[in-house]
Amino acid sequence: MSDDAACQDGIGDPDELERLWTPHRMAYIRGENKPSDESSGQCPFCRIPGLEDSDGLVVRRGVLAYVVLNLYPYAPGHLMVCPYRHVADYADTTDDEAAEIADLTRTAMRVVRGVSAAQGFNIGMNQGAVAGAGISAHLHQHVVPRWPGDQNFMPIIGRTRTLPELLSETRALLAEAWPG
Template sequence: MTDNPLLPGADQPGEQGTSPYEPDELAGRDGVGVPDPFMRLWTPHRMAYIEGENKPTSTDAGSGCPFCRIPGLSDADGLIAARAESAYAVLNLYPYNPGHLMVVPYRHVADYTELTQAEVADVAKLTQQAMQTVRTVSAAHGFNIGMNQGEIAGAGIAAHLHQHVVPRWGGDTNFMPVVAQTKVLPQLLSDTRALLAKSWPTD
């Protein structure tokens, strides 16, 4: 069993391929299909991402840009783990792995070359702190860190620069994402934010 609070333990119910529900429990539920031996993990919240919900329709700064809007919210409401003078660290609403953070400058700029030296320093510092914090709370084995610059490079919100900090563990790429195109996330984002914020370095 893992001691990582961001990853599911090996002894979680249903992980042996058996359904946690008896056929009679499923029989009375509309929309779940005919009961069979297979267990299905429903992730309807992902449809918001697939359909582009909350994605900006313009490249302008302001309330239409989520990265401009988030700093005006409380840390809990905005899922902000930490703030610096010119940038902040926030949880990704559609994480690739548990603890997936983004480091974002407050200023609405699209390209890394547009950042000031102070902004570059804050982005770098928050990135280091994010790595330290995730290692502390969940013993991450490694990280994928990077920016997608421009829509052609895969940036979901290309107009406002953001750097991804994605924790990695041995075995986190298994049959679930490869075959089932599903990620298992065992903790609510609000709980993950609170855990990271509590352990975030103060210096």
């Protein structure tokens, strides 16, 4: 094998370029784990609580809701807070569900801030497909940590999001830091 071929295969002498490995994105590219339509009964937010925390990327379980790491995060530490009950509209949550979603969201912010020094957050729910909800049939609130300069050219021009660690490592770190 020539030196040029070895370098192109990612082995050999360094070429002064850094490599950005995001192997977890292949599942997204291939359409794996893509939520089925509502009629199939395969809601991922209903399925996740039945998995082991590490397999489902669950960070914390509450009584009425749980916190899960986003499988396709916008930023490192991107969490979602989901009620266990299959409900689509925030207005249809019970008072207790809404209170626990709010409490888990506040604690998620504290934990992520403590673990990664996030300097801001985007928090929100996309209600309905027309509003951008990828999974509109099951309510979920996004908790997206932000840092200065985190939205540089990579997602805009390169159509790539950079993540500094594997999702399983992020889940373990956040779960360990969760109080109580």
